[in-house]
Amino acid sequence: MTWQAGRGRLREIRAQCREGVRHLRLRRCVGAYVDGELPPARRAELTAHLVRCWTCSGHAETLRLIKHSLGNGPVRAPSALTEARLRRYAVRLGADSTDR
Numbered sequence: 001m002t003w004q005a006g007r008g009r010l011r012e013i014r015a016q017c018r019e020g021v022r023h024l025r026l027r028r029c030v031g032a033y034v035d036g037e038l039p040p041a042r043r044a045e046l047t048a049h050l051v052r053c054w055t056c057s058g059h060a061e062t063l064r065l066i067k068h069s070l071g072n073g074p075v076r077a078p079s080a081l082t083e084a085r086l087r088r089y090a091v092r093l094g095a096d097s098t099d100r
């Protein structure tokens with residue numbers, strides 16, 4: 001390896017380290033990013049990072065999907081109705097066990 005090639009490789013390794021450190025710092029902000037809670041400068045930095053980072057962009061997409069499904073999911077049964085169903089099921093189970 002020539003001196004210039006070694007220097008180029010060193011630059012490449014430094015760039016990878018900087019990107020790794022940036023990833024570790026920014027991955028904690030992905031939730032706030034998805035929630036729209038980041039200040040503009042941090043938001044712009046994270047937007048640029050998401051273009052390059054498969055892990056963080058996947059995490060952001062997963063959070064968006066979860067948020068979307070929770071916001072638009074099926075209407076859940078009221079807890080009183082759920083409780084009544086569980087009690088009826090428990091009574092039915094008890095009746096089945098005494099029949100044997």
Ligand SMILES: [Zn+2]
Binds near residue numbers: 022023026049054055
């Ligand atoms: Zn990342």
